[in-house]
Amino acid sequence: MNKLKITNFELTTLSFFLFNSFLFTTGIHLLVKQNNTDSIFSILMGIVVLILLFHLCKAIYHFHQKQDILNKIELLFPKTKQLFYITIFIFLFTTLIYIIRRISTYINYYILKDTELIVIIIPLLLTCFYIGKKKLPSITKLSEICFYLYFFLLLVVFLGIFPYLNLENIKPLLTSSLQDNIRSSFFYFSSLILPFFLIGMIPKAEIQEKKKYNRSLLRSIQYSGLICFFHLFTTLSILGVHLTKIYLYPEMIIYKKISFLNVLERLETILSFIQILNSLFLILLCIYCLNYVLKKIIPISQKKENISYSLLLVLLTISVALLTIPHYLFLIGNGIFFLLLLIIRLRIYVVQRYPTLSKSETIC
Amino acid sequence: MKKKLLLLLFILTLTTSCHSYTELSDLGITSMLGLDYQDNQFIIYANIISNQQEQTPKKQYKTYQATGKTIEEAFKNIYIQNSKKVYLSHMDLLVITNNLIDNQLKALIDNFLTNNEYRNNFQMITVKEDIEKLFTSEISAEEINKLITINEKESATTKSIDFETFLKSILIDHNAILPTIKVEDTVKIEGITLIKDQKIYDTLSTEEAILFNFLTNKVEKTTFQDITVYENETIITTKKNQVNIEITSTIDQQEEKYQTELKKALLKLLTHYQQEQYDLLKLEYKIYQNDYRYYQKNNNILSKLKFNIDIHTTIKENYLEKEITYE
Incomplete structure (x- = not known):
């Protein structure tokens, strides 16, 4: 076994955290706002849609297994690759501003109440950029370590909140229309498209047991869905619909x-x-993907790489400090990534179905 | 390596927690907060725990009073007299006046929702008048909270309400209840205040409060018409407009009288508030939860409700002869 390769468990933990990001980027209160107690079903519907999307993306991950998704774009769209990279860069940057701003405000509101926002943003970004500069195995190993910590904290939460659970608060169920259910599950699904793209940054060839690749990813979708369901269920049964709706992080x-x-x-x-x-x-x-895309857009020598990376850090710090991205822009960003995945999938289909029509096989 | 060390040192300087820290002795830990609204001004009373050195055997708290056009402004004005940061995370009790409920209940709720320093588990009470007297007396939040809980447990003449329960009630149908106290020579329980559409609506006397506690399954021990109730359990179930109330009590004597009189009193209370269109038990919401289709099809459910009360009693066993004759 190659120690530099990513184990399947590491892949599961990393993608688990990526899919769990829904709890932070969108949050359960938006689901409850849309669909009251029936939002419990929205999560379940959302998980089904996510599994369908996974099956759509499976072919992208399997195509040229030694390449990551950016190289696959280069192979599939040699003429328009720059347009793809610029689009990815813009929407990744916007998404990053949204998430970092949100996490800094969260820390500021709940943990460091009297600290200036910029004092929170700078160390957070420096740490993230330091880890983001490392290679993928380092990030996945970190995710494995954090996974144990996460479950310990979750266990503490479960044991602590158990006496407060009141199932009466979940009632009434099955009261929303199909439209509301779909709209609400759309919130769950549309917040989690970017993780599918980011998982594509890990070439399948880097995984130790390639046979279990699909199973690892499917498990992570199911586990994170269960965790979201757990959060939603416990929050609703303790606070009730009305209180869950008014807090951003109930x-x-x-x-x-x-x-x-x-x-x-x-x-x-x-x-x-x-x-x-x-x-x-x-x-x-x-951040890892953004740095990679930047190198693709502007080819830089290894010596100057640190300069561009630092510039990216400064640019992001200033943007996060000055800009506030609304949630709908984050969803639009995810929509763009959905389109990108769809285009890539279609192109792969065309390449595989009609190899003679495509020149891409010569590049491979 | 040097660059990494420099980066690490830079991050360390930012993560020392030295930035905007507050010494514990600089915190004015507030245990009881009072809010009144008079002449378009909020009046805030804050009972702040004194430092150990300043403590005298009699008093552990220092009371500050400040006014302002908004709650935030009133808080700021406390600092004119106080050098400590008003710290509300350990607050045990919030006392509000009827005036504040009638005029600025929404502002109060908004302030408590937006300020993250509060926790939702502090108790709430109303005081009809004399809020100033309450804060100048030497009664602490702990004593008032104990007064409420002891009365709730031993006589069921009141009901403790924390901020979260109050907020939930207000959010469901704009109605809520709060325990009430009266300040004379000492602090006394004065039944329960009813709030409707974010205004004072009515008050339940201590006798009515006992009945209310019967209905909300909060009676642990009480006395009803000279009959001692040792244990009680109330289960309310709804089916369409039928509200079935099943009460099982352990009493000391007169089973028949207890059953008929309690049923009569409970029906009187329920029908009175039904006619007044005040949903005392949040039954409409209960029907919304239990029978959503019926709730959707019908308007003004409260007036259509029919109450069926069943009271079961058992006499508490003791170790005495059943008939004792004194000669």
């Missing part, structure tokens, strides 16, 4: 309730790390 209100024998109390700051982990790996892979 989970934090629940964490504040956790107390063990009146001795271990006020754990919400530690438990808020759950939400930070939910978004951290999306930020890391976005």
Whole structure:
């Protein structure tokens, strides 16, 4: 076994965190706003749609397994690749501003109340850029370590909130129209398209057991869906629909309730790390991908690579400090990535179905 | 390597937590907060825990009073008299006046929702008048909270309500209840205040509060018409417009009288508020939860409700002869 390769478990944990990012980027309160208690079903519907999207993307991951998704674009669209890269760069950058701004505000609001936003943004970005500069195996190993920590925190949450669960708050069920159910599950699904693109950054050939590649990814979708369901279910059954709707992060209100024998109390700051982990790996892979795309757009020598990376950091810091990206732009960004995935998938279909029509096989 | 070390050092300087830290002794930990609204001004009373050195055997708290056009402004004005940062995370009790409920309840809720320092588990009470007297007396939040919980447990004459429960009630149908106190020589329980459409609506006397607690399954021990109730369980189920209330009590004597009188009193209370169009038990919401189709098809469900009350009793066993004759 090659130690530099990514194990299947590491792949599962990384993609698990990527799909869990929904809890941070969109949040369950938006689902509940749309669909009240029936949002429980929206998550289940969303998981089904995500699995369908995975089957659509499977062919992209399997195509030229030694290449990542950016190289695959180069192979499939040699003439228009720059247009693709610029589009990816713009929307990745916008998404990053949205997530980093949101996480900084979250830390500012719940953990470091009196600290200036910029003081939170700079160390956060420096750390993320440092990890993002590392190769993929380092990021996936970090995700494995964080996975154990995440489940420990989740166990604490579960044990702590168990006495407060009240199933009466889940009632009434099956009251929404099909339209509302679809709209609400759309929120779940459309927030999670970017992870499919980012998973494409990991070439299949880098994985230790390629046979289990699909199973690893499917598991991560299912596990993260279960975690989202768990969060939604517990929040609704404790706070009820009305309170869940008014808080941006209703989970934090629940964490504040956790107390063990009146001795271990006020754990919400530690438990808020759950939400930070939910978004951290999306930020890391976005930065990794952004740096990669930048190199594709402007070919730079290895010596100057650090300069461009630092410039990217400065640009992102200034943008995050000055700009606020609304949630709908984040969803639009995800929509663009959906289109990109669809175009790539269609092109692969054409290349594989009509090899003579395409010149791409000569490039491979 | 050097670059990495430099980067690490730079990050470390930013993550020392030295930025905007507050010493514990600089925090004015507030245990009880009072809010009043008079002449278009908010009046804030804050009971702040004194430092150990400043403590005298009699008083542990220092009370500050400030006014302002908004709650935020009133808080800022506290700093004119106080050198400590008002810290609300450990707040145990919020006292509000009827005036504030009638005029600025929404502003109060908004402030508590937007300020993240509060926790949702502090208790809430109303005081009809004399909020100033309450804060100048030496009664602490802990004592008032104990007064409420002891009365709730031992006589069921009141009901403790925390901020989250209050908020949930307001969000469901703009109605809520709050325990009420009265300040005379000492602090006394004064039944329960009813809030409708974010305004004071009515007050339940202590006798009515007992009945209300019967209906909300909050009676642990009480006395009803000289009959002692040792245990009680109330289950409310709804089927369309039928509200079935099943009460099982352990009492000391007079089973028949208890059953008939309690049923009569409960029906009187329920029908009175039904006629007044005040949903005392949030039954409409209960029907919305249990029978959504019926709820959708019908308007003004409250007036259509029919109550069926069943009371079962058991006499508490003791270790005495059944008939004791004193000669």
